[in-house]
Amino acid sequence: MTTAVLIALALVTLATAAIALALRNLIHSALLLIASWAGIAGFYLWAGAEFVAFAQILVYVGAISMVVLFAVLLTRHSRDDVAVTADGLGRATAASLAGGAVLGVLVVSIVSTKFIAGPVRPAVISVKQLGEQLAGPHAAALLVLGVILTVSLLGAVVIAATDRDDGRARPPGGPQEDIP
Amino acid sequence: MSLSPLHLCLLFSSALFCVGLIGALSRSNTILVLLGVELMLNAANLNFIAFWRYSPNPAAGTGVVFVLFSIAVAAAEAAVGLALVIAIYRHQKNIRLQEANTLRG
Numbered sequence: 001m002t003t004a005v006l007i008a009l010a011l012v013t014l015a016t017a018a019i020a021l022a023l024r025n026l027i028h029s030a031l032l033l034i035a036s037w038a039g040i041a042g043f044y045l046w047a048g049a050e051f052v053a054f055a056q057i058l059v060y061v062g063a064i065s066m067v068v069l070f071a072v073l074l075t076r077h078s079r080d081d082v083a084v085t086a087d088g089l090g091r092a093t094a095a096s097l098a099g100g101a102v103l104g105v106l107v108v109s110i111v112s113t114k115f116i117a118g119p120v121r122p123a124v125i126s127v128k129q130l131g132e133q134l135a136g137p138h139a140a141a142l143l144v145l146g147v148i149l150t151v152s153l154l155g156a157v158v159i160a161a162t163d164r165d166d167g168r169a170r171p172p173g174g175p176q177e178d179i180p
Numbered sequence: 181m182s183l184s185p186l187h188l189c190l191l192f193s194s195a196l197f198c199v200g201l202i203g204a205l206s207r208s209n210t211i212l213v214l215l216g217v218e219l220m221l222n223a224a225n226l227n228f229i230a231f232w233r234y235s236p237n238p239a240a241g242t243g244v245v246f247v248l249f250s251i252a253v254a255a256a257e258a259a260v261g262l263a264l265v266i267a268i269y270r271h272q273k274n275i276r277l278q279e280a281n282t283l284r285g
Contacts, residue, residue, distance in 0.1 A: 002185070003185055003188065006185065006188055006189070006192070007188065010188070010192040010195070013192075013196065014192070014195050014196060014199060017196060017199045017200070017203075017219055018199050020215070021199065021200075021202070021203030021206075021207065021212060021215065021216060021219075022203075026209070026211060026212070029212065029215065030215075033215055033218075033219075036219070037222070040196075040222050040225075040226065043189075043192070043226060043229070044229055047189075047229050047230065047232075047233040048233060048238075049229050049232070049233075049243075049244050049247070051244065051248075052225075052229065052244055052247050052248060052251070055248060055251050056251060059251050059252075059254075059255050060218075060222075060251075063255060064218070064254075064255060064258045067258060067259060067262050068211065068214075068215065068258075068262065070262075071211055071262040071265050071266060072211060074266055074269070075211070075265060075266060075269040075275050077273075087206060087207060087208050091205075091206055091208070092206045094205070094206075095201075095202050095205035095206030096202055096206070098201070098202075098205060099198045099199075099201045099202035099205065100198070100202075102197075102198055102201060103194060103195065103198040106194035106197070106198070107191060107194060110187060110190045110191055110194065111183070111187065111191075115184065115186050115187070115234070116236075124238075125238065125239065125241045125244055129239070129241055130241055130244060130245070130248075133241050133244075133245050134245060134248075138245055138249075141249060145249055145252050145253070148252075148253065148256055149252060149255070149256050152256035152257070152259060152260050153256065153259055155260055155263075156259040156260045156262075156263035157263070159260070159263040159264060159266075159267050160262075160263035160266045160267055162270070
């Protein structure tokens with residue numbers, strides 16, 4: 001029963017991810033990837049890691065999907081321009097060969113490995129235990145992570161922001177920045 | 181031959197990794213490449229949770245903590261990556277990877 005749930009979740013996640021990366025309409029890709037990320041959150045729920053499942057839903061289904069959609073909408077030329085030009089068949093073939101080779105190596109090595117059987121009872125970690133882990137042994141990592149998030153979000157704003165003075169100070173003949 | 185649930189979880193995550201890898205290698209749109217990389221990162225997180233679930237001592241919660249950190253770093257990476265996409269679009273009027281081949285400011 002639980003194995004059937006796992007296989008169903010895996011099929012939904014893999015199918016939506018594969019279709020999303022094969023489509024030519026970027027908005028459809030982003031929306032299908034939301035389903036894929038939700039399937040991964042379902043896997044975390046299945047495995048008993050509820051807090052990680054909710055973090056996955058908040059961060060991926062909620063935040064990253066919105067950032068991706070904004071990026072798609074900000075980088076199109078016109079109102080109807082969301083389809084990307086087709087890539088070459090040779091490129092797709094080479095990528096499929098490389099990915100298939102990696103998959104073959106991984107599958108053979110996983111299937112031929114005997115893992116020591118873990119506990120039969122479902123593993124569940126409470127939020128209290130998790131909080132004690134995060135605030136106790138991993139407190140330094142948590143602080144560093146906060147600094148990383150702050151710096152990267154500030155950096156993202158600096159990279160993506162339009163700098164008006166910079167464009168005016170450029171010498172003529174250089175690449176012009178298009179300021180709306 | 182019977183596969184244990186741990187084997188199934190690992191096969192699931194390898195398949196997801198390869199879907200992301202093929203997507204990142206075969207597409208030339210920067211956003212789709214970034215999404216492929218995100219899928220590969222998610223596949224690594226699946227491995228952490230699977231090994232935590234079937235570990236002899238799941239009460240330690242090491243895998244869960246690692247995945248939480250990994251999700252937070254992935255969020256930062258996605259924000260910076262998409263900001264770079266927007267910056268490239270402003271310079272090149274295009275986000276095809278083949279055409280972003282100069283480092284001129």
